[in-house]
Amino acid sequence: MKSKTKSTxxxxxxxxxxxxxxxVSLWLRMRTVDFWRxxxxxIGLAGVFLATTxxxxxxxxxxxxxxxxxxxMTIAQKYAHGDFRHALNGYWAPMFSWLLMPAVWLNISMxxxxxxxxxxxxxxxxxxxxxxxxxxxVQKMLAGFICLAAALLMMPWIILExxxxxxxxxxxxxxxxxxxDVFLDRPTRRxxxxxxxxxxxxxxxxxxxxxxFVGTLGAVALWQWRNEKQLQSVxxxxxxxxxxxxxxxxxxxxxxxxxxxxxxxxNAGMYDHRIFGPVAMDAQPIEYAGPLIPPNSSAISxxxxxxxxxxxxxxxSILGSHAELKFFFQSVIGRNINxxxxxxxxxxxxxxxxxxxxxxxxxxxxxxxxxEFALLALATGMMALGYLLVLTQARYLWATALLGLMSLGxxxxxxxxxxxxxxxxxVVLGIIICSAMLLTTLQxxxxxxxxxxxxxRVAMSLKQRxxxxxxxxxxxxxxxxxxxxxxxxxxxxxxxxxxxxxxxxYSYLKSLGITHYIDYHTRDNxxxxxxxxxxxxxxxxxxxxxxxxxxxxxxx
Numbered sequence: 001m002k003s004k005t006k007s008t009x010x011x012x013x014x015x016x017x018x019x020x021x022x023x024v025s026l027w028l029r030m031r032t033v034d035f036w037r038x039x040x041x042x043i044g045l046a047g048v049f050l051a052t053t054x055x056x057x058x059x060x061x062x063x064x065x066x067x068x069x070x071x072x073m074t075i076a077q078k079y080a081h082g083d084f085r086h087a088l089n090g091y092w093a094p095m096f097s098w099l100l101m102p103a104v105w106l107n108i109s110m111x112x113x114x115x116x117x118x119x120x121x122x123x124x125x126x127x128x129x130x131x132x133x134x135x136x137x138v139q140k141m142l143a144g145f146i147c148l149a150a151a152l153l154m155m156p157w158i159i160l161e162x163x164x165x166x167x168x169x170x171x172x173x174x175x176x177x178x179x180x181d182v183f184l185d186r187p188t189r190r191x192x193x194x195x196x197x198x199x200x201x202x203x204x205x206x207x208x209x210x211x212x213f214v215g216t217l218g219a220v221a222l223w224q225w226r227n228e229k230q231l232q233s234v235x236x237x238x239x240x241x242x243x244x245x246x247x248x249x250x251x252x253x254x255x256x257x258x259x260x261x262x263x264x265x266x267n268a269g270m271y272d273h274r275i276f277g278p279v280a281m282d283a284q285p286i287e288y289a290g291p292l293i294p295p296n297s298s299a300i301s302x303x304x305x306x307x308x309x310x311x312x313x314x315x316x317s318i319l320g321s322h323a324e325l326k327f328f329f330q331s332v333i334g335r336n337i338n339x340x341x342x343x344x345x346x347x348x349x350x351x352x353x354x355x356x357x358x359x360x361x362x363x364x365x366x367x368x369x370x371x372e373f374a375l376l377a378l379a380t381g382m383m384a385l386g387y388l389l390v391l392t393q394a395r396y397l398w399a400t401a402l403l404g405l406m407s408l409g410x411x412x413x414x415x416x417x418x419x420x421x422x423x424x425x426x427v428v429l430g431i432i433i434c435s436a437m438l439l440t441t442l443q444x445x446x447x448x449x450x451x452x453x454x455x456x457r458v459a460m461s462l463k464q465r466x467x468x469x470x471x472x473x474x475x476x477x478x479x480x481x482x483x484x485x486x487x488x489x490x491x492x493x494x495x496x497x498x499x500x501x502x503x504x505x506y507s508y509l510k511s512l513g514i515t516h517y518i519d520y521h522t523r524d525n526x527x528x529x530x531x532x533x534x535x536x537x538x539x540x541x542x543x544x545x546x547x548x549x550x551x552x553x554x555x556x
Contacts, residue, residue: 041144042130046123049151053119053158060449061159062112063456067286067478068092069163070485071304073110076100078298086296090256090267091307095204096165114163121167122154125402128174132181136369138409141423145430146409149350150402152437156444157398160451165205166395172202173399176213177379177406180220181372187237196244203249207266208386210249216382217241220375260307271310272391278316278327285309286477290493291512300484301477301491336392340384343394347401350433354404355380357411369410376407454546455479459486465541465552466516473509474518475529483518497532506536509555517553 076097078087081104087097096117103113126147133143157167176198183191195217202209217238225234257264276282286292286309292302302309318328344352358380361373380400387396412426459482466472466487473492474480484491492514497505517537523529537553544550 038140039130039134041140042126042147045144045147045151046126049126049155050119050123053122053155054116056159056445056449057112057115057119060445061115061451062109063453064115064163064451065111065455065482065485066162066164067301067303067481069111069114070300070481072096072163072165073100073114073485074298074300074304076110077104080104083298086298088255088259089305090260090264091271091305093165093204093206093209093266094252095201096168098204111163115158118158118163118167121171122151122158124171125154125167125174126151128171128178129402129406132174132178132406133409136372136410136413138413139426142409142412142426142430145426145434146405148430148434149437150405152434152441153347153351153401155441157395159445160448161395164395166398168205169202169209170399170402172198172205172209173212173379173383174402174406176202176216177375177403180216181375184220184224184371184375189240192238192240193244196241197248199241199245200248204252207268210265212382212386213245215386216379219378219382267307267310269390271306274310274313274315276332276391277313278324278331279314285312286493288494288496290496291473291509291514292493293512294490294492300489301481302493303477303481332390333388336388336390339392339394340388340397343392343397346394348437350408350437351401351404354408355400358404358407361407361411361414364414368414372410373407376403379403452482454548455482456486458545458548458550459483461543461545462518462550462552463487470515471513472516472518473514474520475526476520476522479520479522480518495529495532497528499528502532502535505532509536515555517555519551519553521549521551 071092075087075089075092075094078084079094079097080101087094096114099117100110100113103110129150130143130147133146134140138146154167176195179191179195179198183195199210199213199217202213221234221238224237225231228234253263253265260267275284286301286303286306289312292309294301295305295308299305316324316327318325344355358373358377361367361369362377364370364373367373380403383400384392384397387393458479462483463486466489469489470487471490471492472480472483473495475494477491477493480491480494483489492509492512495517517533519533533553536556538556539551540554541552542550
């Protein structure tokens with residue numbers, strides 16, 4: 001009888017928890033104050049960050065525009081209106097344009113919508129950064145200071161920097177590191193499928209994302225194979241991710257390959273390889289050549305698809321000659337190393353030290369976070385190396401700055417056991433660093449408010465003079481794209497008359513339907529240009545708008 005009672009109690013104590021009961025229990029706990037109380041700081045920080053960023057965008061930065069942004073926006077209009085044939089693009093990845101489609105349908109400012117998307121990406125980064133450190137046992141006070149530093153670091157990226165999907169890539173990169181950290185401990189099929197979806201999202205955000213994802217995941221798989229010596233087990237582990245990635249990206253690759261007539265994954269790398277090669281030497285055709293025909297009737301300029309522009313510059317190969325090999329190492333690698341160092345310097349001393357902690361963490365023997373430091377080093381190194389081979393810009397390396405902050409939290413937590421830092425030191429350093437970052441951030445934001453507003457006013461002024469279906473050419477593409485975007489007209493880049501046979505050049509402009517020349521007086525010393533304009537154009541208007549001189553000519 002006793003044994004029966006004992007058996008009954010044992011069986012009841014081992015009864016598995018219901019699969020349905022677990023999420024219900026979590027949902028019930030999320031509805032209580034006790035669940036959220038430990039996270040009040042990050043909730044408040046996230047709310048202030050989002051509200052402040054959106055307010056500044058709407059109030060002061062709703063005119064800022066750049067050529068890349070105009071391409072993403074016009075492609076978004078094509079997707080929104082169902083013009084998929086012209087929306088498919090081998091240079092600009094589609095994710096940013098897809099996210100902008102609701103702005104087209106709702107007829108709201110595309111500039112505000114694009115910057116708002118980046119603000120929400122920043123919010124996601126803060127949540128990921130905090131959740132990573134929370135799971136790793138980083139002290140809440142330290143995690144709070146690091147998240148505050150990350151918020152202050154990202155605000156100028158969102159508000160001041162050009163509109164690009166690079167901050168989205170930061171979000172996906174941090175998510176990749178977070179998922180891989182979990183996947184290394186608990187490799188499940190569902191997690192593998194999630195990694196594959198994330199790889200596709202990275203590719204659809206930037207073409208580089210596919211190569212970065214495959215390289216990072218491949219390096220992790222090779223590392224596990226080296227340790228486990230079981231190839232079949234490793235392949236089986238990563239097969240769901242590979243299959244999911246292929247299913248999602250191959251249809252798009254097939255579509256753009258069909259459009260260009262050859263296998264095309266992304267054309268941005270090919271363009272950068274040529275433009276920043278030994279012949280072009282950083283000179284982009286969109287800035288000096290013209291007329292350049294927009295790729296379709298709804299495109300505002302040739303920059304909507306720069307792929308054909310690359311063909312205007314001779315190709316080159318690293319192994320083509322000794323001179324080209326020397327150029328690659330001295331001018332490409334050397335230049336990109338300098339740009340990488342400059343980017344790290346622009347991020348500030350905190351990020352420079354944070355990146356150093358990745359190295360210090362990897363050098364520790366038997367450290368608590370050795371696996372995490374190795375993963376952060378791989379993700380950071382893979383990104384820096386990938387851009388090092390073609391073109392490096394500061395915004396391309398934003399993810400490395402946030403990965404460094406992840407590492408900083410782990411490193412300080414690890415060193416606290418050795419009593420290198422105490423709570424008082426962390427508080428004092430955190431207040432000093434975050435105060436300095438806050439002052440710098442606010443100063444920059446206030447100094448550059450209403451940026452590009454003068455070009456919006458120039459465009460609105462020209463609207464009174466230009467007919468609705470005008471096609472324009474100018475002396476500076478870097479100013480004319482504002483007019484073409486706001487007036488919804490087409491830009492044919494810049495006037496570049498030949499030394500001889502200017503009559504044929506004039507006839508070509510006429511055949512393209514070009515109606516007006518906009519002179520921003522950036523090339524007043526170009527005698528050939530001035531002579532050509534006086535011969536074949538008639539001045540119809542001259543004005544100064546917000547200290548920007550602009551003269552309008554009509555093609556005869």
